[in-house]
Amino acid sequence: MKGILVSEYGPPEVMQYLDLPTPEPDDSQLLIRVHAIGINPVETYQREGSQGYTPELPFIPGRNASGVITAIGKQVQGFTIGERVFCSSTITGAYAEYTLCRPDQTHPLPDQLSFSQGAALGTTYVTAYIALYIRGKAVSGETVLIHGASGGVGTAAVQMAATAGMNVIATAGTEQAKAMLLREGAKFVVDHSDPAHFQHILDHLGHGMDLILEMLANKNLEEDLSLVNNYGRIVIIGSRGQIPITPRKLMVKNAAIIGMLPGKDSSDEFAQAYSYINKGLRKGFLRPVIGQEFNLQEASLAHHLVRESHAYGKIVLIPE
16 A cells, blocks of 8 residues: 655655555454545644654554545444444554554544545544533633634634534634634634734623633733633643743633643543534534645645644545
8 A cells, every 4th residue: 555654753754655565454453445634733743753742663644534444353343344434543544545443443424524524523523522612611602712713623613612602703814714714603703913813802802701722822822811701711722832921810810721632531531522523413513624635645745734824624635
């Protein structure tokens, strides 16, 4: 099979497009013919060996894929050859034409969704759900600010919060992204490249935020402390460095900063998230937005784009 292999940590160009052995499932695994691969920002850190991520070399990157089951282990039940599925994680890595998955990592892909949309579900929608409802404890009627909302996790969170009757405020970096977020349910969207965008939010609303989902804490956290309401919550989903903050801003409001790391959630939290996601897919209020598709051999280009501030929707790789 063709696939991407990382043999040394470094920039996107260390990813090699190679002929690799096709994995074979054992009795408890499924073999998936991959049709689409969702890129997550954490995979850029793993490829770099940065932010505390140092996977054993060499490795095939990637967690999320969608495709068709081509082989089923003898002990596996509830799946059929040829079934369309998406993978919340993989055993052997997703950036390849084939991948191995456990049954608990493998989920039916609804007919109304494309393979690219299926590849955008896994980590992205689980992260959004857990940030919003489990860590953030969001409830209907609250005002929620979603930073960097035009990316995969942000778009998913906008859909979830809007469906639940929250007042969704979002930030994005392009006019195209702002228009998309308004379509997905945001009530007000500002350009995060504008130095005054926090003030624009306050001027528009006249009050602060009950909940803030923060995708880039090393840039925004100090301002978030001024924007959060009394007893409000700030959930940190992403950060790429350090930032000095003023703790008393948090103290005087009895507010809380809550960290989370995708993939470190409990099995019960995963089950709760997937129950909600499957319901949302059936009812149609969850619908992944695809920004760009690249051929698998263009993985290095896609990795350059996924961390840019004007990212739009989910970036997906397509094996030939």
